[in-house]
Amino acid sequence: MQTLPDRKAWLQGASANCSSPPHLVAHPRRLVLLGAPGVGKGTQAEMLASKLGACHLSTGDIFRAAKGMQECLQTPALTAALQFMRRGDLVPDETVLSLVSERVKCLKCDGGFLLDGFPRTVAQAEALESLLTKHRIPLDAVVSYDLRIDRIVARLSGRRTCSTCKAVFHVEALPPKIPGICDHCGGGLYQREDDRPESVRVRMQAYETSTAPLADFYQRRGLLRSISAEGTPEEICQRTLEALQAPK
Numbered sequence: 001m002q003t004l005p006d007r008k009a010w011l012q013g014a015s016a017n018c019s020s021p022p023h024l025v026a027h028p029r030r031l032v033l034l035g036a037p038g039v040g041k042g043t044q045a046e047m048l049a050s051k052l053g054a055c056h057l058s059t060g061d062i063f064r065a066a067k068g069m070q071e072c073l074q075t076p077a078l079t080a081a082l083q084f085m086r087r088g089d090l091v092p093d094e095t096v097l098s099l100v101s102e103r104v105k106c107l108k109c110d111g112g113f114l115l116d117g118f119p120r121t122v123a124q125a126e127a128l129e130s131l132l133t134k135h136r137i138p139l140d141a142v143v144s145y146d147l148r149i150d151r152i153v154a155r156l157s158g159r160r161t162c163s164t165c166k167a168v169f170h171v172e173a174l175p176p177k178i179p180g181i182c183d184h185c186g187g188g189l190y191q192r193e194d195d196r197p198e199s200v201r202v203r204m205q206a207y208e209t210s211t212a213p214l215a216d217f218y219q220r221r222g223l224l225r226s227i228s229a230e231g232t233p234e235e236i237c238q239r240t241l242e243a244l245q246a247p248k
């Protein structure tokens with residue numbers, strides 16, 4: 001299995017360099033992944049990253065990495081952003097956009113990219129479009145994962161994440177061999193603060209109001225590929241790869 005890039009430049013910001021950069025890719029793919037929280041975007045991003053060689057760039061991962069930093073090392077904007085995140089609210093566009101702009105070298109990377117969790121509002125989508133145009137970076141497609149709301153809530157409430165390597169499990173659909181322990185590195189599994197029921201309700205509301213309109217935004221640009229997120233992660237990944245090969 002190929003080793004995935006460590007994404008240091010994305011997670012730590014402009015001054016960091018990846019110590020394991022992406023492999024040389026003949027046809028780098030530049031994709032945005034859309035879908036409600038819990039639809040399985042993160043899992044698909046990981047699978048697609050290893051198949052397409054592109055880096056998985058999640059804005060949520062930037063905030064989670066910042067959460068692990070000592071408070072004195074966090075910028076005031078990041079500390080404020082983490083308060084929004086804990087409640088399940090969207091972080092203000094201005095903060096997210098400055099974090100992404102600082103990391104433009106990740107968008108320019110020869111390995112391509114899979115944006116997960118960004119853009120999340122029409123203002124963010126417009127800003128991304130300007131950033132990509134300015135740097136002459138083409139966007140190949142926007143993959144939108146669709147799933148019924150009751151299935152989403154079941155996925156979120158059972159999700160558990162490894163505190164060390166960030167691998168994702170599910171208490172029923174993808175249980176670890178030993179309850180509470182990561183199969184890959186032996187780290188402890190935890191439930192994300194924002195996967196608790198009170199935060200899930202806020203996140204779903206934020207998704208419906210702010211993020212769902214992005215499907216139309218990208219449909220109008222001829223970039224949208226809608227994929228059913230029913231079935232196993234492997235089935236969904238296969239569907240995605242087929243949709244990406246399909247002519248526009």
Ligand code: AMP
Nearest residue numbers: 059060084085089090091096117118120
């Ligand atoms: P995620 O892992 O993508 O579900 O993101 C976790 C949380 O981080 C979200 O619930 C938001 O609070 C925050 N967040 C991540 N990406 C964005 C974004 N593009 N815009 C606003 N907030 C974001």
